[in-house]
Amino acid sequence: xxxxxxxxxxxxxxxxxxxxxxxxxxxxxxxxxxxxxxxxxxxxxxxxxxxxxxxxxxxxxxxxxxxxxxxxxxxxxxxxxxxxxxxxxxxxxxxxxxxxxxxxxxxxxxxxxxxxxxxxxxxxxxxxxxxxxxxxxxxxxxxxxxxxxxxx
Numbered sequence: 772x773x774x775x776x777x778x779x780x781x782x783x784x785x786x787x788x789x790x791x792x793x794x795x796x797x798x799x800x801x802x803x804x805x806x807x808x809x810x811x812x813x814x815x816x817x818x819x820x821x822x823x824x825x826x827x828x829x830x831x832x833x834x835x836x837x838x839x840x841x842x843x844x845x846x847x848x849x850x851x852x853x854x855x856x857x858x859x860x861x862x863x864x865x866x867x868x869x870x871x872x873x874x875x876x877x878x879x880x881x882x883x884x885x886x887x888x889x890x891x892x893x894x895x896x897x898x899x900x901x902x903x904x905x906x907x908x909x910x911x912x913x914x915x916x917x918x919x920x921x922x923x
Contacts, residue, residue, distance in 0.1 A: 772812055773899035775803075776821040789841050792851060799859060800851040802829045806895030823898050827891055832900070834880050834907035845880070873916035882908035 773779055791797040805822025812819050833852070837843040857865030864872055884890055884907065886900045912920035 772823065772897050772901070774812075774816060774819050774821055775823060779899075789837070792837065793841070793843065793847075798851070799856045800829075800833070801856070802826050804893075805897075806893050807897050808895060809897075812897045824891070824893050824895055825898075827893060828886060828898060828900050828905070830876065830878060830909055831884055831886075831905035831907040834878070835905040838880070839906055873913060875911075875913040876909060877911040877913075879908045879910050880906060882906070884908050 788797065792800070802825035803822065804824055804826040805820075806824050807820050807822060829852070833848050834845075837848040838845055854865035857863070864874060867873075867875070884905055886898065886903045886905065888896060891898070908922060909920065910922045911918055
């Protein structure tokens with residue numbers, strides 16, 4: 772469930788990435804949502820495909836690991852997945868402004884979620900975070916001014 776390319780690294784590498792996010796060396800966070808069926812992942816490591824689901828756990832992991840554990844402000848953490856990638860890619864997105872795209876995610880940062888089969892909506896469940904309790908429940912996702920996801 773944790774076979775990825777590039778592979779998971781050491782604790783020291785994880786801390787260095789957090790420091791790079793903090794000091795601006797790393798400008799953006801991206802997710803690679805690479806779902807695979809259980810039968811594909813439950814084979815010898817050599818034959819299992821690379822990749823995990825990343826989209827569903829991204830926001831709770833950012834809140835839990837960067838904001839709550841590493842002292843980032845919400846603005847510092849979430850600019851890495853909103854305005855910074857938009858700026859890097861020269862897209863007119865990532866900010867709320869009059870006449871702009873109404874792409875908004877409404878999050879309850881205090882609500883705990885448990886990464887389990889009930890939480891995951893993807894047909895695939897290949898994640899190393901199964902069983903983890905994280906902070907940050909997505910309540911609504913709005914794209915181009917239309918609600919496309921509502922919790923529950």
